[in-house]
Amino acid sequence: MPTRPKAPPSNPDDVEATFYEAMQQGDIELLMSVWSDDEEIACVHPGGPRMIGAAAIRAAFEAVFSNGPVDVHPDKVRRLHTHAGAVHHVVERVRILSDQGPQSAWAIVTNVYVKTPQGWRMVLHHASPGMTREVQEISEAPSTLH
Amino acid sequence: MPTRPKAPPSNPDDVEATFYEAMQQGDIELLMSVWSDDEEIACVHPGGPRMIGAAAIRAAFEAVFSNGPVDVHPDKVRRLHTHAGAVHHVVERVRILSDQGPQSAWAIVTNVYVKTPQGWRMVLHHASPGMTREVQEISEAPSTLH
Numbered sequence: 001m002p003t004r005p006k007a008p009p010s011n012p013d014d015v016e017a018t019f020y021e022a023m024q025q026g027d028i029e030l031l032m033s034v035w036s037d038d039e040e041i042a043c044v045h046p047g048g049p050r051m052i053g054a055a056a057i058r059a060a061f062e063a064v065f066s067n068g069p070v071d072v073h074p075d076k077v078r079r080l081h082t083h084a085g086a087v088h089h090v091v092e093r094v095r096i097l098s099d100q101g102p103q104s105a106w107a108i109v110t111n112v113y114v115k116t117p118q119g120w121r122m123v124l125h126h127a128s129p130g131m132t133r134e135v136q137e138i139s140e141a142p143s144t145l146h
Numbered sequence: 147m148p149t150r151p152k153a154p155p156s157n158p159d160d161v162e163a164t165f166y167e168a169m170q171q172g173d174i175e176l177l178m179s180v181w182s183d184d185e186e187i188a189c190v191h192p193g194g195p196r197m198i199g200a201a202a203i204r205a206a207f208e209a210v211f212s213n214g215p216v217d218v219h220p221d222k223v224r225r226l227h228t229h230a231g232a233v234h235h236v237v238e239r240v241r242i243l244s245d246q247g248p249q250s251a252w253a254i255v256t257n258v259y260v261k262t263p264q265g266w267r268m269v270l271h272h273a274s275p276g277m278t279r280e281v282q283e284i285s286e287a288p289s290t291l292h
Contacts, residue, residue: 040226042235042256044274050235050254052224078198080186080260080269085231087258087270089188089196108196110188110256110272112233114226123226124233126256128190128274 008119009034012086015113015120016074026069032058036114036121046107046129071095074109086113086120092127154265155180158232161259161266162220172215178204182260182267192253192275217241220255232259232266238273 009015015034022031035041035054043057044050045064051057064070071094078089090109095102112124155161161180168177181187181200189203190196191210197203210216217240224235236255241248258270 038226040224040233040235042224042226042233044254044256047275050237052235078186078188080184080188082230082260084228085260087186087188089186089198089270091196108190108272110190110258110270112256112258112270114228114231124235124256124258126254126272126274128272129193 009121010119012079012081012088012113012120015122016077016088016090016111019111019122019125020072020074023070023072026065028058028062028065031061034122036116036123037118038114038123041123042126043124044126046127084115087111088113155267156265158225158227158234158259158266161268162223162234162236162257165257165268165271166218166220169216169218172211174204174208174211177207180268182262182269183264184260184269187269188272189270190272192273230261233257234259 009018018030019034022028022034032054035057037054039053041054041057042050042052043060045060048060051060073093073095074090075093076089076091080087080089088111090111092107092109094105094107096105097103108128110124110126111122113120114123155164164176165180168174168180178200181203183200185199187200187203188196188198189206191206194206197206219239219241220236221239222235222237226233226235234257236257238253238255240251240253242251243249254274256270256272257268259266260269
């Protein structure tokens with residue numbers, strides 16, 4: 001599969017956009033290009049084990065892409081940025097084909113990016129098991145608990 | 147419950163130790179003291195929604211602690227550190243009482259820490275749903291996929 005070399009990403013949003021573009025295209029080389037060279041990069045797929053290091057992460061995404069591209073779209077992105085790191089909280093909407101036709105599932109995801117000499121890179125993708133209805137978000141304390 | 151003021155934590159490991167100490171003691175004030183003041187701090191409990199901000203996070207832990215302290219222990223900690231941020235991958239072992247006596251459950255957790263003017267602070271706690279057997283970890287690619 002052709003790999004399109006890209007300029008070093010200048011911010012975490014560019015890295016995130018490339019990650020989801022790679023997922024949507026099933027492009028393993030593009031997907032791996034967003035990750036940091038650090039040996040401790042980590043990935044958790046919904047319901048799956050903890051994977052540490054590029055070899056394990058590549059193998060897991062190769063297995064995913066063996067079923068074709070993933071129709072996944074980031075939504076409700078919240079950002080916590082410092083000058084050298086960024087934590088993104090993402091709700092992923094995944095379109096899947098079922099016996100009842102196309103359906104949506106959701107996952108709660110944390111993506112972490114670090115500024116490296118090669119530009120911003122992903123160091124973590126942690127996805128909690130998807131739900132078949134839209135994920136609930138709580139950003140204010142329920143008053144009944146006070 | 148009494149709050150014990152602590153010196154500003156000088157590294158991410160100190161923050162993590164205090165976080166789990168607070169869980170084990172059911173001490174909500176100690177637990178909240180480890181979090182950054184940033185408005186975008188986030189927490190995902192196993193199988194739960196995404197919670198953003200201190201008020202939502204406090205309410206969720208108050209609900210947890212209403213059942214008492216949590217007998218949770220961090221295990222297999224992997225660390226990705228930069229000068230201003232740290233990503234910790236943790237396997238949590240939780241001891242629970244069941245009809246068959248004490249049993250263990252496991253969760254896959256990411257904790258993220260950022261260096262702030264007040265010392266190192268937690269900005270993320272993301273826990274994937276626990277399993278009733280020990281979590282599998284993959285740190286080398288399965289050779290069958292190559």
